[in-house]
Amino acid sequence: MTHSFPWLTALIILPLIGAAAVFFVRDASARLVALAVAVADLLISLPLWWLFDASSGNMQFMESALWISSPPIHYRLGLDGISLPLVLMTTVLMPLCILISWHSIESRVRSFMAMLLIMEGAMIGVFSALDFVLFYVFWEAMLIPMYLLIGVWGGPNRLYAAIKFFLYTLAGSVLLLVAILVLYFQGGHTFDILQLSQGSYSKALQFWLFLAFFAAFAVKVPMFPFHTWLPDAHVEAPTAGSVILASILLKMGTYGFVRFSLPMLPDASQAFTPLMVVLSIIAIIYGAYMALAQADLKKLIAYSSVSHMGFVTLGLFMFNIQGIEGAVMQMVNHGITTGGLFLCVGVIYERTHSRQIADNIGLTKPMPRYATFLVIFSLSSLGLPGTNSFVGEFMVLIGTFLWSKIATAFASLGIILAAAYLLWMVQRVAFGVPAPHMLPKLRDVNLREMVTLVPLVLLIFMIGLFPNPILTRMHPSVEKVIGRFLPPAVEQVSTVSQGLHSDAGFTSTEAEAKQP
C-alpha cells in the first residue's frame, strides 16, 4: 500500500492524539483544542468523498499491517460505498457535538472532550476495520467512554442508565466474540473480513452464527425487544452523548448487519428474514406509538429512533437493491436528522433546564429561528418529500413492496404515525402560548448554535434534493452484497469454480485498491 497517504489511520489516530492532548491544556482551552482536532479530522475526511472511485464496489484507501502474528490478526482498514458515508457522517457530527457542549458542560471539561474524541476515533475504526478482531476491538473500545459520558455528565438517573447501557451492549457483543472465533476456525483460519465474506458455511453453522451476530447488532440498533436501554440512555446522556448515541452508535448495529450478517451468512439471513421483518415492523409501529405518548422531548426522539431504525433493518433484509440502498441511505439520514433534533433539545434545555414538552411551549414568538430549525428537522424526520428521509424511507418501502405488499402496508403506518407524533410535538412546542415566567429564559439561537445546526439543515436538503452522489457511490458496494444472494441457478455455476473465483476476486480487490 505504498500508493498514498494513510487516510484512515490519520482519521483514527488524530482524535486519539487530540484526546491525549486536551489533558495538557486548561479547561478553557480544552474546548478549542478539541474543536480544532475534530475540524481537522473533518477536513482530512472530506477529500475521501472525491477521491473515492464511485465505479468500484471494492474496498478503497486500504491499509494493511500485521498486528499479531499468531493467529494472524491484521491492522487492516478500508472503505467501500457503504462505510464511506458513515465515516463522513461521523466526522461531520463530531465538531457539532463539541460545539453544542461549549457551555452546557462546565465540570471536567478536559475529560469530557477527551471522551468525545476517543469515541470519534473508535467509531471511525468500527466503520473502516477490515479485520474482524480489529473491528471487535474498536466496537468494544467505545463502551467505556460512552459509559463515562452518560454516567459522569448525565442527568439525575445517570448511574442506572449508564450501567444499563453498558451491560446490555456488552452482553450482546460477547457472543459476537465467540462467533468471530468460530468463524476463524471454520472459515480457513483468517480474520480477514473480505475473505470471510466470500466463504460458504454450512446452514447449521450459519444459523448459530446469525444468532450470535444478531445478539450483538440487534442490541446496538436497537431492535425490538432489545431497545429498553435506549430511552434511558438517551434521556440521561448529555446532549453530545445523545447525538453520538442516536446518530452514530445505533448505525454500528445496522452496519454490522450489512457488513457481516448479510454477506457472510446469506442462507441464514434469508431463513431469518420473516423474523427480522416482523421485528422491524413491530419496532416501527411500537416505537411510533411510544413516541406519541411521551411528555419528555428526548424520550420522544428516542422512541422515534426505534421506529426509524426499524425501517433500516426492514430494508436490509429485503435483499434487493432498493431495500439495502434505502437502508444505508436511511442510516445516514437518521444520523443527520435525529442528530439535529437532539441538538435542538440540547439548545432548549440549556435555556429552560427542562426537557418536558409542557415546559417548552410556544417558542415561535420568542425564538423564531429556533422554531424554524425545529420544524425543518421534524419535517425531515417524518419524511417530507424534498428532505433526506423521504428518499431513504421511500426506497425502503419500494424494496419492501417487491417482497411483500402486506409488510409494506404495515411499515407505511410508521410514516403516518411519525407525522402524528412529530407534528403534534411541533404544534405544542412551537405554536402554543409560552408561560410568562419562562419568557426571560427564551433567548433565540445564538451564532454558535447556528453554526451547529445549519450544516445539518444543508445536508438535509442536499441529500433530499440530490441523493445521487451518495447513491452512485454506494451502488457497486450494495450490488456486491446482493451478489451473495444470487438465484440458485447462478450460484451453482459459481460454486463449481468457487476456489478459483474467490481467490481471484480477493486478489483483484487488493490490486484494484492499490490504484488510486
Add this chain to the structure above:
Amino acid sequence: MTFAVGDLFLILPELLVITAACIVLVLDPVLRPSDKDGLVWLSLGTLAICMGLTASQMSAPVEAFSGLVVIDPYGAFWKLLLYFVTGLTILLSHSYLKEERLYFGEYYGFVLLALAGMMVMVSAADLLTIYLGTELMSLSLYVMAGLKRSEPRSLEASAKYFVLGAFSSGILLYGISLLYGATGSTRLPAIATAISGRSLDDPLLLFATILLAVGFGFKLAVVPFHMWTPDVYEGAPTSVTAFMAVASKAASFGAFLRVFIEGLGGLKANWSAIFLLLCLATLVLGNVVALVQTNIKRMLAYSSIAHAGYALIGVVAAGRLANSSGISSVLLYLALYTFMTFGAFAIVAMLRKDGIEGNEIEDFTGLSKRHPVAALLMLIFMVSLAGIPPTAGFIGKFYVFMSAVEAGMTWLAVIALIFAAVSAYYYLRLVMVMYMREPSDVTDSAPQLVMSPTLSIVLACAVAGVVIFGLYPNPLVQLAMQAVLTLR
C-alpha cells in the same frame, strides 16, 4: 545419582536469590534504621542479575541434578514473570510498610525466600522437588500474611492460611505418594512413561490424579478449594496480598501445568473432565460472589478466583488439543493478569481514608476529583480486569477463549463470556464510585492516595503493561508460545 558441580551454574539464579535472602536476614538486625533502604536495593539488584541470567536460559531444556530440576524456556518464562512481580512487590512494600509503620527487615528476606520457592516450583521436574518449592513458598507467605501483628484480622489470616495450606500440602503429598506407588517414580518423565501403558480407569492413578488436583486446587484458589482466599487476602497486609494474588498464583500454575502436562499427560481425558467442573464452578461462584462484596480486597480476592477460572479454560482446552495453544494461552493469561491485578492492589494499598487504609469500596468515593491520575489508572485496571479492549485483559481472554473454541468447546467460551459480562458489573461499580459519586457531605473526608516515587514506578510498570500489551501483545504472545514448545 552423581553430583556435578556444573549443575550449580544452572541453578545460579536460585542460589543468588537464597543468598540475598540470607544476607538480608543477617544484616537487618545490625544495620541502623536509616541504612535499611540498602536491603531494598540489594534485593532489587539481585532480581536484576537473576533476570539477566534467566533470560540467557531461554534455549533448549537442560536437566540438572539427575533430572530433579530442568532448566527450560517454560520455567524461564515463569521465572521472568516472578522476578518482575517480586520487584514490584518490593517497591510497593517500601512505601506501604512505611505508611503502615511495619518495620521488619525480615520482610524482604521472606519475599526473596518465597521467590526462591516459586522458582524451584516452576523448574522442578520431580514431584518431591515441586513439593519442597511449594512449602518454601507457603511457609514464607504464612509469616508474611501475619505481619500486622497488632491487627486481629492479619493474625486470623495467617492462622487460617497456615491451617488450610498445611492441609492442602498434606493432600498434595498424599497424591504424590499414591502416584509413586502406581508408577514407581516421582520424576515427571518416568511417571509419564509408566502411565503410557496403563488404562485410564486404573483406580490408583485416578485417585492420585484427584488428590493432586485438589492439592493444587488449594494453591490456585479454585472453587471449591477457595475458602481461604477472601479471608486471607482481606487480612494480610495489602502488599503481601498483591504478592500472593499474583506471584503465588503464577508459580502454582507453573508447577501445576508441568505436572499435569509432562507427568500426567497420558491421563488428559481424566483430568480435563475434572478441571472442566472446577473451571465452571470457579467462573460462576467467583464472579457471582464478587458482585456482593463491599470490601475492595475481598472483591479483588473473588475476582482473582474468577480469573483462575478463566485460566483453567486454557487448561481444559489443553487437555483436548493436540497442539500447545491451550497451555500457551494460560501462560499468556497469567502474565497479563499480573499487570492489572498488581496495579489494582497497589492503588488499594496506598489509599488512605482518615489516615488509615481504606479497604471499603465506598472509600473510593470521589477519588477522581482528588486524584484524577490515580482514578484513571484504577479505571484502566478495572476495564482490563473486565476484559474490555484495547487492554491486556482482553488479549488474555481472547487467547483463552480461542483455545476453547479450537478444542470444540464453544459452549464453554459462551458461558465464560457471559460471566465476563457479569464481572463487568462489579468492576464498573468501582469506576462508578470513583467517578460518578460525590462524598456525601462536607464532613466526609475525601480519600487520599499516598504517593511516593516507588509507588509511581510500580503503577507506571503496571499500567504500561496493561496498555502496551493491550495494543501490541505480539512479543508476549510469541514468548508464551515459544515457552511451551519444549514442554512434552
